[in-house]
Amino acid sequence: MQNEPLSIAHALEHAARFHGRVEIVTRQTENGSIHRYTYAEALRRTKQLANALQSIGVKSGDRVATMAWNTHRHLEAWYAIAGQGAICHTVNPRLFKQQIVYILNHAEDSVLLLDAAFVPQLEELWPQLTSLQQIIVMTDEEHQPQTTLPNVHCYEKLIADQSDEFTWPELDENTPSSLCYTSGTTGDPKGVLYTHRSNLLHSYAINSGEANGISGRDVVLMTVPMFHANSWGLAYSCPMAGAKLVLPGSQLDGNSVHSLIETEQVTFSAAVPTLWKMLFAHLDKQGGQLDSLRQVLIGGSAVPCSMIEKFEQRYNVHVVHAWGMTEANPTGTMCRLTNEVDSLSPAEKQKIRVKQGKPVFGVNLKIINDEGAELPHDGVTMGRLMIKGLWVMQRYYKAEFDAFDQDGWLDTGDIATIDPYGYMQITDRAKDLIKSGGEWISSVELENIATGHPEVILAAVIGIHDETWQERPLLIVQSATDSNVTGQQILDFMTGKVAKWWLPDHVEFVSEIPLTAAGKINKKALREWYSNRLA
Numbered sequence: 001m002q003n004e005p006l007s008i009a010h011a012l013e014h015a016a017r018f019h020g021r022v023e024i025v026t027r028q029t030e031n032g033s034i035h036r037y038t039y040a041e042a043l044r045r046t047k048q049l050a051n052a053l054q055s056i057g058v059k060s061g062d063r064v065a066t067m068a069w070n071t072h073r074h075l076e077a078w079y080a081i082a083g084q085g086a087i088c089h090t091v092n093p094r095l096f097k098q099q100i101v102y103i104l105n106h107a108e109d110s111v112l113l114l115d116a117a118f119v120p121q122l123e124e125l126w127p128q129l130t131s132l133q134q135i136i137v138m139t140d141e142e143h144q145p146q147t148t149l150p151n152v153h154c155y156e157k158l159i160a161d162q163s164d165e166f167t168w169p170e171l172d173e174n175t176p177s178s179l180c181y182t183s184g185t186t187g188d189p190k191g192v193l194y195t196h197r198s199n200l201l202h203s204y205a206i207n208s209g210e211a212n213g214i215s216g217r218d219v220v221l222m223t224v225p226m227f228h229a230n231s232w233g234l235a236y237s238c239p240m241a242g243a244k245l246v247l248p249g250s251q252l253d254g255n256s257v258h259s260l261i262e263t264e265q266v267t268f269s270a271a272v273p274t275l276w277k278m279l280f281a282h283l284d285k286q287g288g289q290l291d292s293l294r295q296v297l298i299g300g301s302a303v304p305c306s307m308i309e310k311f312e313q314r315y316n317v318h319v320v321h322a323w324g325m326t327e328a329n330p331t332g333t334m335c336r337l338t339n340e341v342d343s344l345s346p347a348e349k350q351k352i353r354v355k356q357g358k359p360v361f362g363v364n365l366k367i368i369n370d371e372g373a374e375l376p377h378d379g380v381t382m383g384r385l386m387i388k389g390l391w392v393m394q395r396y397y398k399a400e401f402d403a404f405d406q407d408g409w410l411d412t413g414d415i416a417t418i419d420p421y422g423y424m425q426i427t428d429r430a431k432d433l434i435k436s437g438g439e440w441i442s443s444v445e446l447e448n449i450a451t452g453h454p455e456v457i458l459a460a461v462i463g464i465h466d467e468t469w470q471e472r473p474l475l476i477v478q479s480a481t482d483s484n485v486t487g488q489q490i491l492d493f494m495t496g497k498v499a500k501w502w503l504p505d506h507v508e509f510v511s512e513i514p515l516t517a518a519g520k521i522n523k524k525a526l527r528e529w530y531s532n533r534l535a
């Protein structure tokens with residue numbers, strides 16, 4: 001067999017050569033207008049950018065950062081940087097300022113490509129940045145902002161005179177291609193360095209029928225940001241399949257997402273539950289359908305049963321629940337019903353649909369107890385979830401030691417069960433577990449049930465100190481703006497759906513549940529809020 005190394009550039013080359021007229025559509029960040037072009041044009045401009053980056057001194061192995069929403073220019077940057085052997089470091093602009101400073105310095109990025117809207121943010125951070133030498137604002141000359149930053153280029157001007165001929169170097173497939181820092185819930189953010197090999201193997205796997213099943217008949221709305229966990233692999237897997245790509249820019253509100261779904265006839269999309277909540281809130285208020293949409297992938301945090309039911313029963317959209325993490329490129333599991341479970345009763349099937357699913361081939365899972373012994377797949381026993389596989393991280397960027405154990409298993413920090421059919425279910429993050437009277441209570445399950453109440457927008461459960469039980473669950477609710485729902489009504493709704501002793505003793509209402517930069521419930525902030533209230 002031939003031994004051609006796996007290379008990211010090949011994905012875009014393939015799309016341009018064999019799906020050359022397929023569109024990439026972007027809602028532009030400058031003014032919300034729509035930009036359209038094809039994979040063939042995307043490749044030409046990507047090569048111009050690759051030449052431009054070399055002209056300003058980028059070399060193989062350099063870290064080149066991006067701080068940008070999902071746009072055609074950001075996509076070009078991903079391919080131009082990694083394709084030439086440099087490393088594309090995606091920075092999440094919603095992180096705290098100090099975290100952004102930390103990761104730009106830690107990665108020793110030499111060049112940063114950013115959206116014009118982030119220029120003021122960068123000006124503020126500039127005095128603390130130690131490695132950045134050149135800035136490229138991803139816009140045209142008309143929208144190029146005035147700035148006090150040094151060595152600033154305008155993207156369109158920079159690439160305009162460059163040749164669209166560029167020969168991608170033949171890279172070892174284990175060459176690093178991209179760098180993504182985890183949100184850093186404990187300590188400083190940690191970098192995960194992906195390779196050409198890990199990205200392409202991951203993309204083959206997620207395009208398979210057992211996973212996303214994306215094909216050249218699909219129109220994919222890439223709502224998951226390119227700065228969060230590698231855009232769940234879609235920026236590679238869509239060109240590989242020849243799917244039309246729709247990039248929403250910075251506008252992720254319900255109205256904007258819905259209008260793109262309608263005008264571009266989107267068939268597939270992927271996002272965290274909070275984004276779908278915003279879409280539902282818009283549709284509930286304004287009306288509208290999701291006729292073209294066949295499937296949504298939901299992950300990043302647990303998907304409430306009510307969300308699956310609403311998508312499927314009201315809008316005829318199939319939901320696939322997925323679990324992953326930055327450290328795993330990111331996909332670990334996807335939940336699709338197999339023949340074996342399809343014959344179960346509707347209620348049993350629904351219980352499986354909310355699980356995170358089975359591992360995609362290429363990754364392996366197990367659950368262990370605190371002594372490291374593997375636990376049974378009985379669907380009840382909870383243990384620490386361990387992962388290993390073809391696209392699972394070995395060690396954090398610049399770390400001295402490997403992150404996995406001597407047998408190659410990485411501790412995910414999640415607590416899970418695995419049932420006899422092989423479906424994994426996350427019951428908690430290790431640090432979010434509530435231990436009441438020595439027994440574990442799953443905050444995720446309580447949140448799922450509470451969110452099913454029609455007047456609850458978001459629900460979070462944290463453990464609070466209790467004299468008798470050491471810890472008890474506290475339910476924190478963000479209810480609909482016009483709602484008068486009481487804590488007791490929510491608890492009545494939850495009664496009978498979990499063991500009685502799991503039911504929270506108290507319900508607190510907040511006007512807004514804080515979210516992390518990745519759109520997940522920020523339990524750290526909620527714990528702080530609660531302890532400040534007690535103080």
Ligand code: AMP
Pocket residue numbers: 182183229298299300301302303321322323324325326327330356412413414426428429518
């Ligand atoms: P991140 O690296 O920021 O994507 O965070 C990864 C973590 O998010 C995982 O370790 C889980 O704790 C959580 N997570 C991801 N997907 C899910 C899911 N479908 N259900 C519950 N938690 C999830």
